[in-house]
Amino acid sequence: MRIIGLTGGIGSGKSTVSAMLRELGAVVIDADEGARAVVEPGRPALAEIVATFGPDILDPSGRLDRQRLADLVFHDEASRRRLNAITHPRVREWMAARMQEAATAGAEVVVLDIPLLFESGRDEDMKDVVLVWTPEEAQVTRAVARGASEADVRARMAAQMPLAEKRERARWVIDNSGSLEETRRRVEDVWHELMP
Secondary structure, eight states: OEEEEEEOOTTSOHHHHHHHHHHTTOEEEEHHHHHHHTTSTTSHHHHHHHHHHOGGGBOTTSSBOHHHHHHHHTTOHHHHHHHHHHHHHHHHHHHHHHHHHHHHTTOSEEEEEOTTTTTTTGGGGOSOEEEEEOOHHHHHHHHHHTTOOHHHHHHHHHHSOOHHHHHHHOSEEEEOSSOHHHHHHHHHHHHHHHOO
């Protein structure tokens, strides 16, 4: 089973590229999906988050108020580190379980879609890392178009490794600054390079 790391930044188009890789036959394991799963009501991570940040971090239904939490952690590095200490180990466990399922099912290629791949050190054992890149202002424009505030987007970008630095560390770069068709062609090119 070949393991490929996929990363990018907010508004870079990583989800679009991830979907294209899935269409080409990869099993995609999405860290963001894992991050949502581990904080569902009744899960230990949610209880620990409430104990750390207080009950106001929940919405009226008892679910995590993700926007309220984001407003807190993306403007306070110490809070972000506390949150990451709670969630990251559990997301890794969730992803490991999905990888085991993929292996059992005979998957040939598994893409680990991890926004903080480099920041978390998850790239250390991966020789195949793909970065989805787009210019910084395009990142902001796209994320704002999806409903985020510009201040929130810029705070999230400041909390992450710049795409220029990630670009230096990735084996492949998919430039997502052009049309969807251009991105698809680049994804297909990378796919063919990745496949033996």
